[in-house]
Amino acid sequence: MAHHSVCGCTGDDDQHYEGSSSVAMFADVTPILHQLCTSWMTGETWLSDDCTQRLTCTAYADCGDSFGDIVETPHECPEGEKCNAGVCVDDDACSSDPCLNGGTCAHSENSFNCECPENFEGKHCETEFWYEFGPWSDWFCNAVEKVRYRKCYKMPAEDVVDDELCSGESQETKEGEDEGCKNNDGSPYEAIPGDPHSYKWILADGRVIIMQCPQGTVFSADECGCVRLTS
Numbered sequence: 001m002a003h004h005s006v007c008g009c010t011g012d013d014d015q016h017y018e019g020s021s022s023v024a025m026f027a028d029v030t031p032i033l034h035q036l037c038t039s040w041m042t043g044e045t046w047l048s049d050d051c052t053q054r055l056t057c058t059a060y061a062d063c064g065d066s067f068g069d070i071v072e073t074p075h076e077c078p079e080g081e082k083c084n085a086g087v088c089v090d091d092d093a094c095s096s097d098p099c100l101n102g103g104t105c106a107h108s109e110n111s112f113n114c115e116c117p118e119n120f121e122g123k124h125c126e127t128e129f130w131y132e133f134g135p136w137s138d139w140f141c142n143a144v145e146k147v148r149y150r151k152c153y154k155m156p157a158e159d160v161v162d163d164e165l166c167s168g169e170s171q172e173t174k175e176g177e178d179e180g181c182k183n184n185d186g187s188p189y190e191a192i193p194g195d196p197h198s199y200k201w202i203l204a205d206g207r208v209i210i211m212q213c214p215q216g217t218v219f220s221a222d223e224c225g226c227v228r229l230t231s
Contacts, residue, residue: 047075051083101125130155131165136172141181141224147173181224191221199226 045056054075077088094105099114103125106113116125133150140147152166153159163170182188189201189211196218201209213219213226220227 047083047086047088048072049086051075051077051086051088099125101128129157131161131167133166133168133170138184138186139174139182140184145173145175146182146224147171181221189224191219 042057045054047054052075053072056071056073058069058071077083081088083089092107093112094107097105098112099105099116101120102117103114103120106115114123114125116122119128119130121127121129131152132155134153136150137148149171152161152163152170154161154165180188180190183201185204187201187203189199192198192200192210197213199211199213199219201211203209217226217228219225
């Protein structure tokens with residue numbers, strides 16, 4: 001146990017302390033600088049900044065000064081607590097129930113991790129999310145059939161994600177005969193009677209553009225495109 005007389009005399013550790021009201025005189029007793037042992041503090045106790053010493057302000061030293069003695073005794077925080085700037089606090093980071101929305105708190109070094117339930121994320125499981133498909137695209141023709149697509153989004157951020165995360169189908173197909181062939185913008189194109197090597201594209205404003213199939217191919221309304229001639 002260390003015994004310091006913080007007035008103008010010598011303590012039990014044989015170290016001399018000059019009497020002064022200046023904090024500077026305590027430079028060699030750093031752990032006790034944050035508290036001064038005056039008459040109104042007699043009997044008060046506090047911990048050193050690292051919580052390894054309990055400091056007690058005792059009765060006045062008989063030195064004719066206005067400061068009493070400070071007695072140091074070894075101290076350690078109880079199990080389950082840690083030192084925080086001279087105060088022993090609960091070391092259980094999960095004790096404050098930091099995980100929201102049914103999340104489960106798990107200890108990590110000097111902190112915690114939240115294991116979030118389905119459809120929640122964030123350090124505290126504070127953010128809700130879900131997956132949903134966006135709107136369907138227009139129908140368009142490939143070499144075999146009509147098809148349309150839609151994208152899967154993580155909401156509410158609207159981030160595009162894998163289609164498998166959404167419930168439902170990301171693609172639909174149907175036979176093309178009922179509505180004819182259409183481009184991606186919805187404008188139709190169709191065969192020209194008597195001219196298998198060409199087809200006509202009908203624009204939204206009613207204009208008609210004659211399109212030529214590549215050499216060696218003919219237009220097929222069944223497949224909505226130019227296909228190679230078969231022998």
